[in-house]
Each structure stands twice: as C-alpha cells, then as structure tokens.
Amino acid sequence: MPGSSSTTWRRRCSRATPIPTPRPTRCWRTCSEAGRRGHDFGTSGGPAWESSVAIPKVARVSGVGGGARLLVGHDLSFDVEGRRVLDSVSLRAEPGRMLAVTGTSGSGKTTLLSLVGGLARPAAGEATYDGGPVTTKQGEPLPTTGFVLQSYGLVATLTAAENVAVALRGRGAAATEATDRALEALARVGVDELADRLISELSGGQLQRVAVARALVVGADVVLADEPTSELDETNRDVVVAQLRLEANRGAVVLVATHDPAVAEECDDELHLVDGRVEQMQAPPPPPEPGHEHDAFMRPVTDPGRP
Numbered sequence: 001m002p003g004s005s006s007t008t009w010r011r012r013c014s015r016a017t018p019i020p021t022p023r024p025t026r027c028w029r030t031c032s033e034a035g036r037r038g039h040d041f042g043t044s045g046g047p048a049w050e051s052s053v054a055i056p057k058v059a060r061v062s063g064v065g066g067g068a069r070l071l072v073g074h075d076l077s078f079d080v081e082g083r084r085v086l087d088s089v090s091l092r093a094e095p096g097r098m099l100a101v102t103g104t105s106g107s108g109k110t111t112l113l114s115l116v117g118g119l120a121r122p123a124a125g126e127a128t129y130d131g132g133p134v135t136t137k138q139g140e141p142l143p144t145t146g147f148v149l150q151s152y153g154l155v156a157t158l159t160a161a162e163n164v165a166v167a168l169r170g171r172g173a174a175a176t177e178a179t180d181r182a183l184e185a186l187a188r189v190g191v192d193e194l195a196d197r198l199i200s201e202l203s204g205g206q207l208q209r210v211a212v213a214r215a216l217v218v219g220a221d222v223v224l225a226d227e228p229t230s231e232l233d234e235t236n237r238d239v240v241v242a243q244l245r246l247e248a249n250r251g252a253v254v255l256v257a258t259h260d261p262a263v264a265e266e267c268d269d270e271l272h273l274v275d276g277r278v279e280q281m282q283a284p285p286p287p288p289e290p291g292h293e294h295d296a297f298m299r300p301v302t303d304p305g306r307p
C-alpha cells in the first residue's frame with residue numbers, strides 16, 4: 001500500500017561465496033566465511049575493514065528519526081513541470097548498512113538519491129545527515145559524498161585516473177597523493193590498467209567502473225550509487241557490490257538504486273518505489289526455531305496415489 005511512511009527491511013545476505021577480486025595492488029585479503037563479507041584494502045589511509053559484519057536474520061522496520069551519522073529523508077516530494085514525481089517519501093539510512101532503492105524505470109529512484117544527496121531541492125520535506133542539513137546554503141554537500149551518477153558525469157578529455165583524482169584535488173589533496181589514491185581506487189574495481197586511457201576511449205562497463213572508483217576514492221560519509229552495475233557482467237557486478245560493502249563496513253551510509261534483484265539481495269535493507277511512492281513491504285518471515293532450520297525449504301508432499 002502506498003503511503004508516506006518509510007518501510008525498509010533487513011535481510012541477511014544469502015551469498016557466502018568468495019567475492020571475485022580484481023587484480024589487487026596492495027594489501028588485499030579475501031574472506032569467504034558466511035556472515036563475513038568484505039576485504040581489507042589497505043589504502044587511502046582509511047580505517048581497516050571490520051572483520052565481521054553483523055547481519056541479523058530478523059526483519060526490521062525502520063522509522064524516521066535523527067541520530068548520529070544517519071541519512072534521513074523526511075516526507076520528500078519533488079515535482080517536474082507541475083507533475084509530482086516523488087510523493088512524501090521518507091527513509092532512514094544507517095552508517096554501516098547498504099540500502100537498496102528499487103522500483104521500475106521512472107519510479108523515482110534517481111530523484112530520491114538526488115534529494116538526499118543535496119543535488120536537488122525537494123518541493124516539500126527535508127533531507128538530513130547527522131541531524132543537520134545535507135548541503136550548505138550555497139548548495140555544497142555537507143557530508144562527504146561519493147556519487148555514482150547514472151550518466152557517470154566523467155570528463156571525456158581527461159584520463160580515467162585524472163577523473164578519479166579530480167575528486168581528491170577538489171578536496172585539497174596534493175597531485176601525487178591524488179594520483180596514487182586514484183590508481184588504488186581504480187584497482188579496487190579492476191580498471192587500473194586503464195588509468196591512462198581517455199574517457200572517450202572506454203567502453204560502457206569500463207566507464208561505469210571508473211565512475212564507481214571516483215565515488216570510492218574520497219572515503220565518503222555517504223555513498224550514493226545510481227545503477228552502479230547496470231553495464232557490468234556478473235563478475236564485475238559482484239566486484240562493485242563488494243566494494244560498496246567495504247564502504248559500508250568502514251562506516252559509510254550506502255544507498256544503491258538498482259533494477260537488479262541480485263544487487264538488492266546483497267543489501268541489508270530495501271526501499272521499493274512505485275510511481276514515486278514507497279510501497280509497503282512485507283517483512284520476511286522470522287527465522288525458524290532451533291531444530292527446524294530446514295523447514296523453510298520443505299514443501300508439502302502431495303501424492304495423489306495416497307489417501
């Protein structure tokens with residue numbers, strides 16, 4: 001049922017397979033234990049990967065509220081040419097978690113990410129981060145934010161490395177440091193070999209991974225990724241999702257707009273939009289009692305030959 005409340009649920013990541021890794025350049029370790037997802041990429045001076053990721057099995061319904069480093073949307077609405085394309089949508093995204101924003105094409109995913117990222121101003125409602133506004137009065141994002149734009153927003157006349165380094169140069173990093181970190185970010189998504197190629201010489205999937213690297217490189221408080229895997233094969237999709245998970249693990253709020261159920265499945269929470277409104281979600285059933293763990297996979301046996 002559409003409504004103005006935000007309803008998200010928490011799901012356990014179901015995949016316990018090792019995450020495919022691009023060629024690492026530095027400290028990189030994999031961990032394939034169930035419930036421990038992610039890798040330690042010893043770069044960029046950021047905090048190390050937290051060794052375990054607590055993903056409870058139980059459903060959770062989030063309410064809207066303030067709180068430390070929460071990204072909150074309060075009844076956000078947005079109009080385009082007099083048409084309401086987002087209608088009273090609320091969300092509450094926590095650091096350390098990945099929130100999938102799903103919905104059919106045109107349902108408002110990009111619009112919602114733009115509003116909570118401060119790229120657009122809502123017609124009504126408010127977005128807050130850490131209890132305060134998401135932008136300065138001049139419209140500059142206040143939390144450090146890594147955007148993966150659907151259209152990438154890369155500069156065609158610069159190389160892949162330069163496009164990524166720009167995100168750091170704009171924040172005052174020295175040229176050498178920015179280049180080093182750009183190469184590391186490109187390596188995280190397996191495109192460091194393309195570092196010196198012009199953007200105009202890259203394929204769609206390569207461009208998309210450069211755009212992801214640019215969002216990763218800043219060690220952002222908030223990562224807003226709009227369809228970050230739409231051009232990728234399954235292996236590279238998993239690499240990108242694993243890197244977004246790493247961002248969450250180091251404490252970022254991560255929002256991923258996606259059409260891909262496999263990507264949504266890897267997230268902890270999901271907010272589903274239908275025609276610019278939040279669709280009421282059904283929470284998954286509670287975990288089985290001890291001793292009944294396999295019941296969920298059992299089907300009633302109907303044998304027409306038996307009474």
Ligand SMILES: Nc1ncnc2c1ncn2[C@@H]1O[C@H](COP(=O)(O)OP(=O)(O)OP(=O)(O)O)[C@@H](O)[C@H]1O
Nearest residue numbers: 080085103104105106107108109110111112150257
């Ligand atoms: N600049 C614009 N001009 C006109 N209409 C727009 C504009 N931006 C968004 N819209 C409309 O707003 C609605 C929501 O668009 P939005 O891009 O947020 O959807 P989406 O769920 O991200 O879609 P997709 O999955 O196709 O990227 C759509 O009906 C779209 O046509």
